[in-house]
Amino acid sequence: MDGHQGHTQGSYDLGIVFLIPLGLAAAAYIGATITEKRRGRREWPTYRLIFGILGFSAIAATLVGPLAEQSHTSFTAHMAAHLLVGMLAPLLIVLSAPITLALRTLHVVPARRITTMLNSGPARFLTHPIPAAVFNLGSLWALYATSLSEVMQSNPLLHYLLLVHFFIVGYLFTVSLVNVDPTPHRASFRLRLGVLLVAIAGHSILAKHIYIHPPAGTTVVDAQTGGMLMFYGGDFIELALAAVIFAQWYARSRPAPSLPRGDKGTPRPVA
DSSP states (O other): OHHHHHHHHHHHHHHHHHHHHHHHHHHHHHHHHHHHHHTTSSOOOHHHHHHHHHHHHHHHHTTSSHHHHHTTTOHHHHHHHHHIIIIIHHHHHHHTOHHHHHHHHSOHHHHHHHHHHHTSHHHHHHTSHHHHHHHHHHHHHHHHTSTHHHHHHHOHHHHHHHHHHHHHHHHHHHHHHOOOSOOSOOOOHHHHHHHHHHHHHHHHHHHHHHHHSOOTTOOHHHHHHHHHHHHHHHHHHHHHHHHHHHHHHHHHHSOOOOOOBOTTSOBOOOO
């Protein structure tokens, strides 16, 4: 009992440590929206602020609180944490457009550094849909199809480091498919949809693999519940991702509205 309590306390303390930079990032984002408004420029859209707050909150739920505590002993809870930090939070934060907000509010020198970083070779490679999908799917298979998952649940530090890793690869994958912020390149819609379909298939196959072959150290019932959560929960988030891609596709392919003209070919005011 004492060992379990010590493990829980250590996990809680580590969660607080990882929560600090997350809180600073959230405060910086909210502060930037306030700065943008005070400068008298275009007010930052409220829906983007809401997406950002929801995204940071989703990550926080995997670091402290009931879900964070249960994820160290329950595979199902861990899978819920993975869906939040590796899939839902990246989508919400990408939709909050943090890079665009930073470029609007930062001074010239740091803004130029961000632009230079975005145009660098590594950034172009990591934000291309194919490498981003390989890193994302490869990480999942490496964790859940090997004994690494058992080590992760018994090692709190590794657990939190993997959460950070899953957020990063999930964010890069989402950025490669959803072009909200400035990106080094914009892949075609067909390529992005094709990569997304492959990713959906990869997640589905892995979920079925987990259901049939429980990871080491996981009970059959826990693995089956976690596998179903990954299958249905992952599909739901990926369908939302597909909906965003289709919405962007429609917005870009829609012809620009033409101004109505009078009898003599001169523009007339629109009511």
